[in-house]
Amino acid sequence: MKSQWECFLQNLGVWEGSFTRFSPQGTLLNDTPSRLSLEGLNNNQTVRLTLSRSGGDDVKREYSSVGGGVLFFENGSFSEGLIQLGPFSEFGGELAFVHENRRLRLLQLFDKNGQLNGLTLIREHLAGTQTAERPPLQIDDLWGEWQGQAVTIYRDLRSPDIYSTTLKIQLDDTGRLIQSTSFGERTITSTATIKGSIVLFDQDPQKQIQVLLLPDGASATSPLKVQLRQPLFLEAGWLIQPNLRQRMIRSYNEKGEWVSLTLVTEEKV
Numbered sequence: 001m002k003s004q005w006e007c008f009l010q011n012l013g014v015w016e017g018s019f020t021r022f023s024p025q026g027t028l029l030n031d032t033p034s035r036l037s038l039e040g041l042n043n044n045q046t047v048r049l050t051l052s053r054s055g056g057d058d059v060k061r062e063y064s065s066v067g068g069g070v071l072f073f074e075n076g077s078f079s080e081g082l083i084q085l086g087p088f089s090e091f092g093g094e095l096a097f098v099h100e101n102r103r104l105r106l107l108q109l110f111d112k113n114g115q116l117n118g119l120t121l122i123r124e125h126l127a128g129t130q131t132a133e134r135p136p137l138q139i140d141d142l143w144g145e146w147q148g149q150a151v152t153i154y155r156d157l158r159s160p161d162i163y164s165t166t167l168k169i170q171l172d173d174t175g176r177l178i179q180s181t182s183f184g185e186r187t188i189t190s191t192a193t194i195k196g197s198i199v200l201f202d203q204d205p206q207k208q209i210q211v212l213l214l215p216d217g218a219s220a221t222s223p224l225k226v227q228l229r230q231p232l233f234l235e236a237g238w239l240i241q242p243n244l245r246q247r248m249i250r251s252y253n254e255k256g257e258w259v260s261l262t263l264v265t266e267e268k269v
Contacts, residue, residue, distance in 0.1 A: 004066050005066060007074055007078070008072050008078070009040065009076075010074075010075060010076025010098060012047070013038060014126065015035070015126060016033075016036075017033075017103075018031050019031070019122050020121045020123070022214070024118060024119070025198065026212045026214070034052065046064050047063045048060070069082060071153050071261045073153065073263050076098035077096060077098045077263055078096050079093060079095045079248060079261050081094055081234070081258070082258070083258045084257055086256065087228060090109065090110065090111060090117075091114070093108060093250050094106065095250060096122075099246070101126040101131065102124065102126075104121075104123055105121075106218065107119065107122070110226050113225075115225050119214075121218055123215070123216050133215070134216045136215045136217075138213065139194055141217070141239055143171075145269050146168075146169075146267065146268050147165070147267060148165045148167075148264050148265050148267060150163055150262050151263050152260050152261070152262040153260065154260050155258060155259060155260065165181070165264055166181070168180040175194070176193060197212060198210060199211040208224045208225075209222070209224070210224055216238075217238055217240065218238055222234055229254055229255075231253055233251045234249070235248065235250075242268075244268075245268075246263065246264065247262075248262065249261070
């Protein structure tokens, strides 16, 4: 197992791309070109971050350790966010994939009332490399059965769990989406309404979950409202190739504590 610092170092380089803000309903609000440098110093004992965005001041930080609200997978993919959901406070998290010369990052934010407040999609590639962006995700891209493997890592850094997964997505006779998810021995089936680029899991009016279909094969799964004393999760998906998809899930327990992070890599069968 690599250390968390070694996993962080998988992100070194100059990443060019953009920050694209969306409303909770998926309306594109603005798109800002960006350049992010992660430079190793002192034989990679320190990492200097410099973020430049059009029309804004540069952000500069230096890191000599990682921890707190962030966890990394061995390929450099990571999630960062609040470790505790609290009353009357803003909440959110970032889910970030690294694949070859590309990164796709998704930031989900909730206001002080717990309502989904907006999303930022960050698409990046290593400077000087060729990049071919995926088309916007369509519901048709997801139909069928996906089989994969999940890795769950924990805040307390105990040994990861590795297990097989199956995801089946289909339509019923009334046009509702039926999703069946299997993690190891456990299977969860749920249904949703499809409205354009929004898939709404609305079986329980008190716990509605929305999936937004976004550019570059991305998807954002989030509760419309985060609630105290209820387990919750934030999820991002990335269709890297027509038959290859990754999903990342940041999970909180009923006390509002962040407990784990899961990366699913799945292929269409």
